[in-house]
Amino acid sequence: MSTKGIGARLTRKEDGRYMRGRGNFVGDMAMSGLKEVAFLRSPVAHAKIEGIEIPDAIRARVFHNADMKGVRPMRPAASLPGFKQSDFPALAADKVRYVGEMIAACVADTRAEAEDLVEQIIVDFDELPVLANIVDAQKPGATLIHEEWGDNVFVVTSRDDDIDAVAKTAPVKVTRTYDMARQTMNPMEGAGCLAYWDERMGQLVLYSSTQAPHLIRTGLAEHLELEQRQVRVIAPDVGGGFGYKCIMQPEELAVAWLAIKLGHPVRWVQDRREHLVACANSRQHHYQVTAYADEKGRILATDVEVTVDVGAYSVWPFTAVLEASMAGGNLAGPYGLEVCRYKTFSVATNKPPFIPYRGVARAGVCFATELTVDAIAREIGREPHEVRFENLVTPDMMPYTNILNKHLDSGDYPECLRRAVDGIGLEAVRERQAKGEEDGRMVGVGIGMFTEQTAHGTSVFSGFGIPLIPGFEQAKCRVTPDGGLEIYIGVHSHGQGMETTMAQVANEILGIDPDLITVVHGDTGSSPYSTGSYASRAAVMAGGAISRTCKVLAERLGIIGAHLLQCGHHEVEVRDGKVVGPRGEVSIADVAKIWYLNPDQLPDDADPGGLEATGGYKPKVDTGSFTYSAHAAVVAVDVEIGAVELLDYVVVEDCGTMINPLVVEGQTFGGTAQGIGTGLYEESPYDDNGQPLASTFMDYIMPGATEVPDIRMVHMETPSPYTDHGIKGAGETAAIAPAAAIANAVNDALRGLGAEINETPMSPRRVLAALAGARKAAE
Amino acid sequence: MKKTVNLTINGRSVTAEVEPRTHLADFLRDDQRLTGTHLGCEHGVCGACTVIMDGEPVRSCINFAVACDGTDVRTIEDFDDDELMAHLRQAFTEEHGLQCGYCTPGMLIMARDIIARLPDADESRIRLELSGNLCRCTGYVGIVRAIRRVLAERKEVASV
Numbered sequence: 001m002s003t004k005g006i007g008a009r010l011t012r013k014e015d016g017r018y019m020r021g022r023g024n025f026v027g028d029m030a031m032s033g034l035k036e037v038a039f040l041r042s043p044v045a046h047a048k049i050e051g052i053e054i055p056d057a058i059r060a061r062v063f064h065n066a067d068m069k070g071v072r073p074m075r076p077a078a079s080l081p082g083f084k085q086s087d088f089p090a091l092a093a094d095k096v097r098y099v100g101e102m103i104a105a106c107v108a109d110t111r112a113e114a115e116d117l118v119e120q121i122i123v124d125f126d127e128l129p130v131l132a133n134i135v136d137a138q139k140p141g142a143t144l145i146h147e148e149w150g151d152n153v154f155v156v157t158s159r160d161d162d163i164d165a166v167a168k169t170a171p172v173k174v175t176r177t178y179d180m181a182r183q184t185m186n187p188m189e190g191a192g193c194l195a196y197w198d199e200r201m202g203q204l205v206l207y208s209s210t211q212a213p214h215l216i217r218t219g220l221a222e223h224l225e226l227e228q229r230q231v232r233v234i235a236p237d238v239g240g241g242f243g244y245k246c247i248m249q250p251e252e253l254a255v256a257w258l259a260i261k262l263g264h265p266v267r268w269v270q271d272r273r274e275h276l277v278a279c280a281n282s283r284q285h286h287y288q289v290t291a292y293a294d295e296k297g298r299i300l301a302t303d304v305e306v307t308v309d310v311g312a313y314s315v316w317p318f319t320a321v322l323e324a325s326m327a328g329g330n331l332a333g334p335y336g337l338e339v340c341r342y343k344t345f346s347v348a349t350n351k352p353p354f355i356p357y358r359g360v361a362r363a364g365v366c367f368a369t370e371l372t373v374d375a376i377a378r379e380i381g382r383e384p385h386e387v388r389f390e391n392l393v394t395p396d397m398m399p400y401t402n403i404l405n406k407h408l409d410s411g412d413y414p415e416c417l418r419r420a421v422d423g424i425g426l427e428a429v430r431e432r433q434a435k436g437e438e439d440g441r442m443v444g445v446g447i448g449m450f451t452e453q454t455a456h457g458t459s460v461f462s463g464f465g466i467p468l469i470p471g472f473e474q475a476k477c478r479v480t481p482d483g484g485l486e487i488y489i490g491v492h493s494h495g496q497g498m499e500t501t502m503a504q505v506a507n508e509i510l511g512i513d514p515d516l517i518t519v520v521h522g523d524t525g526s527s528p529y530s531t532g533s534y535a536s537r538a539a540v541m542a543g544g545a546i547s548r549t550c551k552v553l554a555e556r557l558g559i560i561g562a563h564l565l566q567c568g569h570h571e572v573e574v575r576d577g578k579v580v581g582p583r584g585e586v587s588i589a590d591v592a593k594i595w596y597l598n599p600d601q602l603p604d605d606a607d608p609g610g611l612e613a614t615g616g617y618k619p620k621v622d623t624g625s626f627t628y629s630a631h632a633a634v635v636a637v638d639v640e641i642g643a644v645e646l647l648d649y650v651v652v653e654d655c656g657t658m659i660n661p662l663v664v665e666g667q668t669f670g671g672t673a674q675g676i677g678t679g680l681y682e683e684s685p686y687d688d689n690g691q692p693l694a695s696t697f698m699d700y701i702m703p704g705a706t707e708v709p710d711i712r713m714v715h716m717e718t719p720s721p722y723t724d725h726g727i728k729g730a731g732e733t734a735a736i737a738p739a740a741a742i743a744n745a746v747n748d749a750l751r752g753l754g755a756e757i758n759e760t761p762m763s764p765r766r767v768l769a770a771l772a773g774a775r776k777a778a779e
Numbered sequence: 780m781k782k783t784v785n786l787t788i789n790g791r792s793v794t795a796e797v798e799p800r801t802h803l804a805d806f807l808r809d810d811q812r813l814t815g816t817h818l819g820c821e822h823g824v825c826g827a828c829t830v831i832m833d834g835e836p837v838r839s840c841i842n843f844a845v846a847c848d849g850t851d852v853r854t855i856e857d858f859d860d861d862e863l864m865a866h867l868r869q870a871f872t873e874e875h876g877l878q879c880g881y882c883t884p885g886m887l888i889m890a891r892d893i894i895a896r897l898p899d900a901d902e903s904r905i906r907l908e909l910s911g912n913l914c915r916c917t918g919y920v921g922i923v924r925a926i927r928r929v930l931a932e933r934k935e936v937a938s939v
Binding site for chain 1: 798800801808809812813814815816817818819820821822824825827854855856858868871873877878879880881882883884887902906909910912913914915916918920921922923924
């Protein structure tokens with residue numbers, strides 16, 4: 001078999017240009033006549049706009065809502081009962097609803113000069129009461145963020161199992177409140193886009209740092225009232241996304257409109273302050289959990305209320321409902337939960353809108369459920385992993401549909417846990433704890449487990465009824481006249497290395513060397529439609545589509561090859577870049593040459609479709625292939641100053657068949673680092689006036705090389721029974737569990753002091769507060 | 780009011796008229812079209828814009844171009860044929876020390892400086908030295924392993 005196909009630890013084709021500084025990001029582009037855009041953003045969280053004063057001298061270079069006639073506000077629908085839609089205009093109309101909301105766009109030769117224009121605009125605000133948190137927003141008589149709603153709740157979802165019988169008889173009851181802080185996603189390249197009108201093609205062309213070029217095309221066409229064929233979106237190199245770049249940004253809409261209005265290219269490049277203050281918000285969940293269990297720790301029922309602070313607007317197309325409804329739907333995690341009652345609230349506040357972030361909703365759910373499992377373990381005096389064994393879905397139950405209708409496709413969850421317990425050296429940690437630390441710090445060990453629904457498709461997203469539902473994924477593949485291969489796909493890489501991994505899938509089928517394969521992605525002008533790279537779907541969906549399409553090409557190559565080899569086409573097989581027959585072989589390059597350049601030598605039965613094909617694919621069960629994982633952490637807590645240090649970290653993960661283990665490990669390490677940020681450092685706090693308190697990397701703490709340990713990874717590989725090659729998604733998973741594993745480790749360390757921490761980030765202030773609370777309770 | 784600045788960029792002598800408020804990174808990117816120097820925060824924390832100035836790594840986003848008169852600046856584009864950087868590029872790709880590639884130029888320039896300056900650096904020292912460079916994709920695992928590998932391989936060669 002091929003040594004460069006599926007499973008090969010191939011180094012990445014894309015690395016060379018990045019390492020020589022030759023990547024091509026939106027901010028790197030040069031274009032004749034290009035002008036730069038800066039936005040005036042609201043300095044207040046909630047206010048009516050009474051007037052906008054623009055000096056006459058700059059009026060022609062400043063644009064606000066009233067100028068953008070015919071442009072629709074983003075108003076995504078969702079089919080969940082009672083969902084309330086919000087109007088989110090690119091530039092605020094009569095009201096601003098969060099600090100950082102865009103009010104005007106200024107255009108100049110340079111960004112600095114555009115910012116000079118911003119400073120000359122005077123806005124007359126009539127300030128309104130600010131709702132800076134979910135408690136104030138839900139109070140009776142609270143100010144309304146969207147007046148027509150009657151309250152400040154986007155949607156409520158629920159499940160109403162009868163838990164009274166269990167509640168009366170269960171020997172163990174644990175009740176906890178959990179909070180996860182608001183975060184921003186912070187890809188190192190922020191958002192950015194460049195647009196111009198192409199007269200020859202009659203097209204708006206938008207270059208954008210996006211994960212989903214086709215989705216943006218659809219969104220721009222609908223909101224600018226253009227035909228879809230009049231819009232082309234190209235994603236060049238994208239410097240990270242993590243979910244933030246899978247929605248249509250209001251800036252994309254504004255810049256696209258400006259390009260049409262002005263007739264010359266315009267560009268906006270987000271700066272870090274814009275990113276931290278006004279964009280990419282996520283993670284802020286609040287949970288109230290009551291769990292009932294038996295004496296061994298088997299969970300009999302859970303009763304959960306989830307409230308998500310989703311900010312002021314629904315983003316297009318994923319809306320504000322995805323987060324809380326997914327939180328509700330994932331409460332069972334890897335466990336065989338039998339009774340679950342929950343209610344979720346998506347609450348509007350005067351903050352930037354929520355955007356799906358790596359491990360959407362699951363980081364919060366995992367935090368709440370995994371800390372509850374440990375609380376039960378402490379309550380009954382068992383090791384937390386023993387309590388997990390009581391509850392995990394076992395391999396003999398697979399495939400298993402849980403009570404929340406998640407169809408777990410394959411895997412060995414208990415084995416995953418065993419390997420994590422062994423990997424972290426639980427017994428050795430217990431011995432170390434018994435001895436105590438010379439420096440007086442408290443050591444603890446904790447585990448976090450989860451399942452991640454990856455590549456969930458039509459049947460899942462249609463349930464949300466949002467504007468864009470993923471369906472079949474397609475790939476177009478073309479053998480070039482010299483035997484190379486071009487692959488055109490609609491998903492886009494923002495760091496995952498698809499130029500390599502997708503070439504490996506093609507290599508698996510055709511044997512063409514990945515060095516001779518070009519993956520063309522990120523351009524609506526050349527690739528088949530795709531809703532984009534999100535939901536850990538690209539490897540499964542585009543990988544499957546490429547595999548299917550290459551099989552079509554193999555068939556066609558075989559017919560021509562067999563003719564050249566003077567044998568029947570059922571006698572040949574395509575491998576190692578050749579058509580191999582019983583008595584000889586011919587290279588794909590030679591077959592291609594004949595198709596393109598010497599068709600006089602073609603057989604009569606050659607497929608007229610030639611050496612280019614478009615194929616489509618959807619797994620036979622499209623509810624998602626479930627990747628699962630156990631994270632284990634060892635921490636040392638300094639109880640004097642509240643500092644938490646990670647001493648060791650192990651990840652055991654099963655993402656089905658790995659296309660490239662090197663890439664899977666990279667995704668896992670990076671996701672874990674982001675989860676460490678969630679657990680220990682990252683926070684976007686707001687004051688009572690809705691003013692953001694973290695507006696630079698000096699006050700928004702990103703994990704650095706000194707904060708992230710040398711993560712150790714253990715692979716498991718259980719193919720999905722439903723996807724081609726058994727592939728499951730791996731992109732988002734690792735960001736889910738670190739906060740839970742670390743919190744369980746911290747609580748394990750502090751157990752003897754009676755202290756417990758149930759919120760993120762576990763900063764020194766919060767650790768010390770937990771210790772002080774425990775001391776007070778003991779008095 | 781623009782001011783005249785004279786400096787050496789990647790071995791080339793450059794004279795330019797620059798706005799006093801233009802920082803070195805914008806000058807390199809927009810005026811000199813050296814776009815390998817990236818901007819990640821523009822307040823001196825993330826290190827994506829790291830360049831070599833007079834032999835030392837500096838953040839080009841918090842140095843005004845006009846203040847760099849008389850200096851010798853090297854950007855990532857100047858290291859194509861650099862032997863140590865080639866070694867690092869090989870290790871970075873084999874250890875998967877980059878994903879989206881945005882922090883990579885600054886990271887490589889810093890890594891090269893660490894190796895040249897601290898041939899005996901251990902893992903914790905490497906991590907300390909990297910604390911001024913943020914990466915959001917890799918969790919630093921591949922980056923640190925790549926630097927350790929180059930240090931070890933160079934030591935091996937030196938001892939032969």
